Amino acid sequence: MRESPHQDAPAGAAEPAAIRAQEAHPGPHGPAPLWQPDAARIAGAQINRYRQWLEHEHGLRFDDTQALWRWSISDLEAFWESIWHYFDIAGQRGEGPALTQTGLPGARWFPGATLNYAAQALRAAPSDTPAIIASDETGALEELSWTEIARRVGAFAATLRRHGIGPGDRVAAFLPNRSDAIVAFLGCASMGAIWSICSPDMGAASVLDRFRQIEPKVLVGTASYRYGGKVHERDETLVHLIGSLPSLTLFVQVPGPGRAVPTPDLLTTLPWSDATAGNAPLVIDPVAFEHPLWIVYSSGTTGLPKPIVHGHGGIVLEMSKLMSLHNDLRPGDRFHWYSSTGWIMWNCQVGALLLGATACIYDGNPGWPDAGTLWRFADTVGLHFLGAGAAFHAGCMKAGLRIEGERLRQTLRTVGSTGSPLSVEAYQWLQAELGPSVWIAPISGGTDLASAFVGGDCTQPVYAGEMQARCLGAAVAAWNERGEPLVGEVGELVCTTPMPSMPLFFWGDDARQSRYRDSYFDMFPNAWRHGDWIEITPRGGAIIYGRSDATINRHGVRMGTSELYAAVEALPEVMDSLVIDLEYLGRPSYMPLFVVLTPGLELTAALRERITAAIRQALTPRHVPSEILQVPAVPRTLSGKKLEVPIKRLMLGEPAARVLNPDAVANPEALAWYQAFATERSAP
Numbered sequence: 001m002r003e004s005p006h007q008d009a010p011a012g013a014a015e016p017a018a019i020r021a022q023e024a025h026p027g028p029h030g031p032a033p034l035w036q037p038d039a040a041r042i043a044g045a046q047i048n049r050y051r052q053w054l055e056h057e058h059g060l061r062f063d064d065t066q067a068l069w070r071w072s073i074s075d076l077e078a079f080w081e082s083i084w085h086y087f088d089i090a091g092q093r094g095e096g097p098a099l100t101q102t103g104l105p106g107a108r109w110f111p112g113a114t115l116n117y118a119a120q121a122l123r124a125a126p127s128d129t130p131a132i133i134a135s136d137e138t139g140a141l142e143e144l145s146w147t148e149i150a151r152r153v154g155a156f157a158a159t160l161r162r163h164g165i166g167p168g169d170r171v172a173a174f175l176p177n178r179s180d181a182i183v184a185f186l187g188c189a190s191m192g193a194i195w196s197i198c199s200p201d202m203g204a205a206s207v208l209d210r211f212r213q214i215e216p217k218v219l220v221g222t223a224s225y226r227y228g229g230k231v232h233e234r235d236e237t238l239v240h241l242i243g244s245l246p247s248l249t250l251f252v253q254v255p256g257p258g259r260a261v262p263t264p265d266l267l268t269t270l271p272w273s274d275a276t277a278g279n280a281p282l283v284i285d286p287v288a289f290e291h292p293l294w295i296v297y298s299s300g301t302t303g304l305p306k307p308i309v310h311g312h313g314g315i316v317l318e319m320s321k322l323m324s325l326h327n328d329l330r331p332g333d334r335f336h337w338y339s340s341t342g343w344i345m346w347n348c349q350v351g352a353l354l355l356g357a358t359a360c361i362y363d364g365n366p367g368w369p370d371a372g373t374l375w376r377f378a379d380t381v382g383l384h385f386l387g388a389g390a391a392f393h394a395g396c397m398k399a400g401l402r403i404e405g406e407r408l409r410q411t412l413r414t415v416g417s418t419g420s421p422l423s424v425e426a427y428q429w430l431q432a433e434l435g436p437s438v439w440i441a442p443i444s445g446g447t448d449l450a451s452a453f454v455g456g457d458c459t460q461p462v463y464a465g466e467m468q469a470r471c472l473g474a475a476v477a478a479w480n481e482r483g484e485p486l487v488g489e490v491g492e493l494v495c496t497t498p499m500p501s502m503p504l505f506f507w508g509d510d511a512r513q514s515r516y517r518d519s520y521f522d523m524f525p526n527a528w529r530h531g532d533w534i535e536i537t538p539r540g541g542a543i544i545y546g547r548s549d550a551t552i553n554r555h556g557v558r559m560g561t562s563e564l565y566a567a568v569e570a571l572p573e574v575m576d577s578l579v580i581d582l583e584y585l586g587r588p589s590y591m592p593l594f595v596v597l598t599p600g601l602e603l604t605a606a607l608r609e610r611i612t613a614a615i616r617q618a619l620t621p622r623h624v625p626s627e628i629l630q631v632p633a634v635p636r637t638l639s640g641k642k643l644e645v646p647i648k649r650l651m652l653g654e655p656a657a658r659v660l661n662p663d664a665v666a667n668p669e670a671l672a673w674y675q676a677f678a679t680e681r682s683a684p
Helices: 017-021 039-044 046-058 065-074 075-088 118-121 144-163 179-191 204-214 235-244 312-326 344-355 374-381 390-398 406-411 425-436 513-522 561-568 605-618 644-651 668-682
Strands: 130-136 141-145 170-174 194-198 218-221 224-227 230-233 248-255 270-273 292-298 306-311 335-336 359-363 385-389 414-418 437-440 444-446 451-455 476-479 490-495 528-536 544-545 553-554 557-559 573-577 581-586 589-590 592-597 629-632
Touching: 039 046, 046 065, 046 075, 046 312, 065 075, 075 312, 118 312, 118 344, 130 144, 130 179, 141 144, 144 170, 144 179, 170 179, 170 204, 179 194, 179 292, 179 344, 179 359, 179 414, 204 306, 204 561, 218 235, 248 437, 292 312, 292 344, 306 312, 312 344, 312 451, 335 344, 344 359, 359 374, 359 425, 374 385, 374 406, 385 390, 390 414, 390 425, 390 557, 414 425, 425 437, 476 528, 513 528, 561 573, 561 592, 561 605, 573 644, 592 605, 605 629, 644 668
Parallel strands: 130 359, 170 194, 170 218, 194 292, 218 248, 248 270, 335 359, 335 385, 385 414, 414 437, 592 629
Antiparallel strands: 130 141, 224 230, 292 306, 444 451, 476 490, 490 528, 528 544, 553 557, 573 592, 581 589
């Protein structure tokens, strides 16, 4: 899902001309749908069953999804109360309303309720049917039953309790996308400890920028992982993390394909096998609806990554709704969304367990040794749902991949996409390859709410390039800079009603939640501004055109520009730098890095490689720029801020006069180079 939004977007930002024109694209508004559901799909649709339940249980009749959506955002308390009961949430509902303090921000949900994410996720246990099916680049297949997952979760939680870990303590993880990570997370959730994970391809500085803020007591980590046919050793990074987190009292080492870490001094260390051994009973502690479940991170253009806290109850309700009603996932289905552990889609993938579906996970490069790797995995395990970033689908299309597999042809019902806009051509290619029985269902949301604003409805037709519906309970709109709603035009994506999975708070924020408020409510004080360009179509669908702010979104993994600058400008040759991430509907994203070098130096191939290596080490390989260019200067505001958003808008085709006022620029002479570069790029 899209990661969210932020500061430094000027209050008068208008949609880029290049976006409005959509360049040479024919647009998604043609009369013929790409896909139509048949009668069987409509009859079996989870959203249709929910609509029938509302009529039977509450006498509420809705003739179509638009009517259902309007009710869901106009009577929030009744809607979310119905979600609790429809999904039979494993907890105590308690007394009181479903929603109090209804403002944005500041809503309070189910104040008298208790529950636990792990209780909902493990309701299918005990059972010998698979809860998790995992594979990696070796081709090995691991299948874990609900019974075995529950045993391991109970054992790990008991280990944490024996070592003094309790509710509210933070447990950090440095792990790839393996079953161990899911077990460790559920073990933390079951006892009310707070989970936080980073992918091992992240640099030590980026990981520490996250974990130092939350002061974890436990680190669960591996010293190596496999990606792209190679074993990547991370033992030095792991040792550095352990030595740099004085709050740690316990280190649990998960084996990887390479070297292990020497036992750290002055810190209790356990091998993963010991931490999950035995048959301790699974004890799940009820917690308050808003008890913190996990901390995830979304980076802005300045400052440290934002440590976003989500609650047990909000995540259980939102993910149940999204997975079932908008992804049409059913108990017993086999669900996969390709993700690293550093992307919110890892959390969403685990959310399949909430419905009693099997989480099918793949650890490795989906394009190695060729573009068909993930599709072969899908065929082997018999996926019902395959999701991935839009860049993955576009890459398969460009590689000329033919999607094959006899089992897959029998089982696959749905393909999901997110992370960036899915082009019209990619919709068409997927539908042509998979045939009329498969529904293409992109979603768009973010790390910030761990859910989606816009998603699918398998009872309705699909139009190439257009997501089908605004999600139930999400009052999503396109607004212009004056806060006026738009239909058929591009505007800022806003949500005007609270959702239960919106952040409880940012860890370490002040009493006024200043950082939280500045992140989403800076432009419109009473509406969540997400930082995406969106168009609401006349038929109620939505088109996402990319980010409206300056943050970097590479293959769905969002990073703040400040993190990249810290890595690049640490090099003695680099005096200053500017990076922008450009997304275009139907075109590959383009992320140039502009560097100002020490006087007398030229940007050589060797220096480019050093800059690239610094970014790979500090951030991730995904955040290596598309191009590195030497520039005479970085334009800045009178207060010294880099003009990221104006330069981005200039690159997207807006006239310079609309982008900024030279009188507000400290070094207006620096703008000429960027204007010339933008003109050159837009030339046919």
